[in-house]
Amino acid sequence: MKRIKDSHQRIRLRQLSLLRQRRRIIKIKRIFNIKRNNAPKKNSTVPKKRNHNHLKVAVPKFFISEKMEESLFFINRTFKKAQHGSFRSIFFEMNEVERIDIFTICLMLSLINKLAGKNIHCWGNYPMMPKVKRDFVESGFLDVMKSAVKSNSHSHFKNQMFMIGKKCVDGKRVGESIKEVMEYMTGTKQHYAPVYDDILEICANSVEHANDRLDEKNWLVSISLEKDSVHFILTDTGAGILNTLHKKKIEMFADSILFKKDYQVLEGVFNKSYQSQTGEINRHKGLPNVLESFNEGYIDNLIVLTNCVWYNFSTHKHSVLKNEFKGTLFSWTLSKKNIEKWKTSN
Numbered sequence: 001m002k003r004i005k006d007s008h009q010r011i012r013l014r015q016l017s018l019l020r021q022r023r024r025i026i027k028i029k030r031i032f033n034i035k036r037n038n039a040p041k042k043n044s045t046v047p048k049k050r051n052h053n054h055l056k057v058a059v060p061k062f063f064i065s066e067k068m069e070e071s072l073f074f075i076n077r078t079f080k081k082a083q084h085g086s087f088r089s090i091f092f093e094m095n096e097v098e099r100i101d102i103f104t105i106c107l108m109l110s111l112i113n114k115l116a117g118k119n120i121h122c123w124g125n126y127p128m129m130p131k132v133k134r135d136f137v138e139s140g141f142l143d144v145m146k147s148a149v150k151s152n153s154h155s156h157f158k159n160q161m162f163m164i165g166k167k168c169v170d171g172k173r174v175g176e177s178i179k180e181v182m183e184y185m186t187g188t189k190q191h192y193a194p195v196y197d198d199i200l201e202i203c204a205n206s207v208e209h210a211n212d213r214l215d216e217k218n219w220l221v222s223i224s225l226e227k228d229s230v231h232f233i234l235t236d237t238g239a240g241i242l243n244t245l246h247k248k249k250i251e252m253f254a255d256s257i258l259f260k261k262d263y264q265v266l267e268g269v270f271n272k273s274y275q276s277q278t279g280e281i282n283r284h285k286g287l288p289n290v291l292e293s294f295n296e297g298y299i300d301n302l303i304v305l306t307n308c309v310w311y312n313f314s315t316h317k318h319s320v321l322k323n324e325f326k327g328t329l330f331s332w333t334l335s336k337k338n339i340e341k342w343k344t345s346n
Contacts, residue, residue, distance in 0.1 A: 056091045061098050068103075071104050075108070092123070093124065162177075174199050232334065
């Protein structure tokens, strides 16, 4: 090939060559894009899969113990949705809540604890009504949730909520809380054996004999002030007393003959009518202890919620619920009259 001596001509030819090369590349890309855009899309008729990572639930407007059926329906429905979905978090919408009480706050925390065992994060907002928001914040709920927002109460004693259980019972924490209650009630920081023993027996019973799932061995302890008394609530998220009660065959036969109702069986548990599957004499010991404290006058207003039974030992009235609480809730109050009765007896 003849060499071109003119440098300007060589540069010009080089530019033309690069321009033709660039045009070929653009043409190839254009043809490729046309073919790609005209190609049929795979699964074009299948709708895009929805994001199931987050669930938003509206808390009932009247989330109170007087409406226990509706409250338990909300608890069970929320857990069922979370269990059958691939949710990573649940948002509790509480803006419209007009009434809430310590019973349902404990039920909500028992649900949150159960969801935490399945690695589901829970969060939410506050009720818009100032009084409801204040009662909710000062209940101690945020202490359990480890929130940065705390109660604005300036009283010496504030409401308490904390979790105990799992592998051991935190007797020191329970003892300190009861001493604070006694200081609030009497002005002196002192021990009160009936409530201390009742709480430890109930929780120890769960730790020693429950199944191997640690998330189902937690007990929520709630201590809150009322007008002339202190209100104790213990809540767990196990299977419930009636579902975990293993009776001997002769006892089952007697119950079938007498057609005992669930509330009658519950009364029998507190009155030591049944033994455990293993035959251990200390099984269910915590339940008779609580009833004994109540009968001796050391605590008042004993109420138990378990499975489908809501039983008031003060009035001997019961309710059979359509919506089951899969756990156990103990509720009682402590007044100065109870403390004086215990001191006189001891």
